[in-house]
Amino acid sequence: MDFIRSVECKEHYDVVVAGSGPGGVAAAITLGRLGKKVLLVESSACIGGYATAVMLGIILDMPGKGGIPREIFERLHSMGKAMWVDDKSYTYDIESMKYVLDAMVKESNVTVLLYSSVTATKVENGHISAILIDGPSPMAVSADWVVDGTGSGQVSFESGCEYYIGSENDNSAVQAASLQALVTGVPENLWHSEIHSREKKKQFKELLESVGHEPTYPAPLLFRLSMADPTCAFQINHEYNVRCDDPFRMSEATMEARKEIYESERDLKKKEGWETLTLVSTGVLGLRDGRRIAGLYKLTGDDGAAGRKFSDGVVPCSFCFDIHATTKKEADKVGFQAEVTKRIQPYEIPMRCLISKDIDNLFMVGRCISGDFEIHSSYRVIGPAFGMGEAVGVAISSLSKGSSNRSVDGEKVASIMKERGYKL
Numbered sequence: 384m385d386f387i388r389s390v391e392c393k394e395h396y397d398v399v400v401a402g403s404g405p406g407g408v409a410a411a412i413t414l415g416r417l418g419k420k421v422l423l424v425e426s427s428a429c430i431g432g433y434a435t436a437v438m439l440g441i442i443l444d445m446p447g448k449g450g451i452p453r454e455i456f457e458r459l460h461s462m463g464k465a466m467w468v469d470d471k472s473y474t475y476d477i478e479s480m481k482y483v484l485d486a487m488v489k490e491s492n493v494t495v496l497l498y499s500s501v502t503a504t505k506v507e508n509g510h511i512s513a514i515l516i517d518g519p520s521p522m523a524v525s526a527d528w529v530v531d532g533t534g535s536g537q538v539s540f541e542s543g544c545e546y547y548i549g550s551e552n553d554n555s556a557v558q559a560a561s562l563q564a565l566v567t568g569v570p571e572n573l574w575h576s577e578i579h580s581r582e583k584k585k586q587f588k589e590l591l592e593s594v595g596h597e598p599t600y601p602a603p604l605l606f607r608l609s610m611a612d613p614t615c616a617f618q619i620n621h622e623y624n625v626r627c628d629d630p631f632r633m634s635e636a637t638m639e640a641r642k643e644i645y646e647s648e649r650d651l652k653k654k655e656g657w658e659t660l661t662l663v664s665t666g667v668l669g670l671r672d673g674r675r676i677a678g679l680y681k682l683t684g685d686d687g688a689a690g691r692k693f694s695d696g697v698v699p700c701s702f703c704f705d706i707h708a709t710t711k712k713e714a715d716k717v718g719f720q721a722e723v724t725k726r727i728q729p730y731e732i733p734m735r736c737l738i739s740k741d742i743d744n745l746f747m748v749g750r751c752i753s754g755d756f757e758i759h760s761s762y763r764v765i766g767p768a769f770g771m772g773e774a775v776g777v778a779i780s781s782l783s784k785g786s787s788n789r790s791v792d793g794e795k796v797a798s799i800m801k802e803r804g805y806k807l
């Protein structure tokens with residue numbers, strides 16, 4: 384069936400960034416500050432991607448990060464809306480994160496288009512020459528450079544790039560997805576800051592079981608977001624077999640998870656001391672796996688285990704292999720995390736993982752960069768994603784019009800990232 388409509392090509396930008404998650408927003412801010420004309424396109428109603436719309440509440444893997452991720456922490460902290468959990472991660476208030484990111488893109492003169500999705504690209508000779516944006520007013524735009532920060536690698540997929548989903552060793556199985564919630568009214572003596580404590584997770588699981596709810600996430604979390612207010616993150620579910628290219632299963636899983644959260648809160652508040660517990664809101668379903676787009680280098684679990692450093696290493700990482708179970712059976716057997724015999728040693732993401740191998744004016748940031756299933760479970764968290772966006776911003780601003788993404792000087796980008804406070 385053919386659908387035909389003509390769409391006006393509205394405007395030319397230096398850079399179009401699709402997706403405003405940690406990677407996309409950091410790229411847009413960096414480019415805007417360096418004087419580029421940037422359009423940031425976001426499907427949902429707010430900037431920040433999973434850091435805001437999925438309501439995660441904790442930024443992991445901050446060691447060695449300078450520049451934009453450090454600035455975001457400083458801004459939130461000065462408002463009393465973020466606090467360190469340990470020397471690696473901090474919790475933050477979700478609405479304050481939206482407020483800070485809105486301010487930063489505005490100060491950087493980035494044009495923001497919310498409620499709009501990049502749905503197709505026109506590719507000519509391995510080059511994106513036009514971008515179709517669907518939303519309240521469908522339009523086409525053109526750009527010298529395109530950044531895919533969609534998490535699912537949607538723009539790269541639409542452009543015909545090679546990609547991978549899920550595990551290479553297990554029939555493309557994907558990690559469990561989760562729906563996060565915010566609650567208030569948690570008894571004062573029970574919320575805690577020991578977020579990573581296995582003992583605290585076990586106690587919370589037993590509490591839920593005591594009111595007849597075995598959480599589908601075997602290591603459930605309840606933690607306060609900031610000292611300034613009593614809102615807590617309530618993370619209790621795992622949804623299996625949810626792929627980023629299956630909106631039917633995504634819809635079903637969202638509703639299953641919402642039911643579990645609602646009923647757990649309803650029954651928990653019947654317990655003595657928990658009467659004031661109140662479910663405030665649920666977020667957007669978070670998918671740990673998306674498409675991993677082929678770049679000039681594919682980072683691997685072996686690179687992470689060896690602590691590999693690269694001359695074009697632009698972002699330092701040290702978060703563990705965090706592969707969430709892919710099936711309920713696996714979770715019952717090993718707990719929430721798959722067993723990985725290797726351990727991460729601090730490693731670096733080379734610039735080449737952020738450069739598309741198939742399209743000469745396309746870059747990737749965040750979850751969809753070039754890596755294997757194992758190492759993706761480490762670098763996919765928010766701290767590194769902010770850093771990747773900043774690195775891509777620096778890289779693009781060094782390129783002359785009409786050149787190829789392959790002409791990025793990765794070593795030069797690495798040295799600028801060092802000047803920006805990254806420990807490489």
Ligand SMILES: Cc1cc2nc3c(=O)[nH]c(=O)nc-3n(C[C@H](O)[C@H](O)[C@H](O)COP(=O)(O)OP(=O)(O)OC[C@H]3O[C@@H](n4cnc5c(N)ncnc54)[C@H](O)[C@@H]3O)c2cc1C
Nearest residue numbers: 402404406426432433443500501533534669670749750765
């Ligand atoms: C359940 C869950 C829990 C997690 N917990 C943590 C945690 O506690 N701490 C942590 O640091 N990390 C956590 N992570 C990982 C982390 O949140 C994400 O991986 C990180 O946000 C990745 O950033 P990103 O830049 O890839 O963009 P994402 O955050 O994935 O955002 C992508 C954005 O692109 C938009 N988009 C998608 N398609 C289009 C399109 N076609 N056009 C325009 N816009 C589009 C989306 O609406 C979204 O806003 C968790 C992930 C999940 C799923």
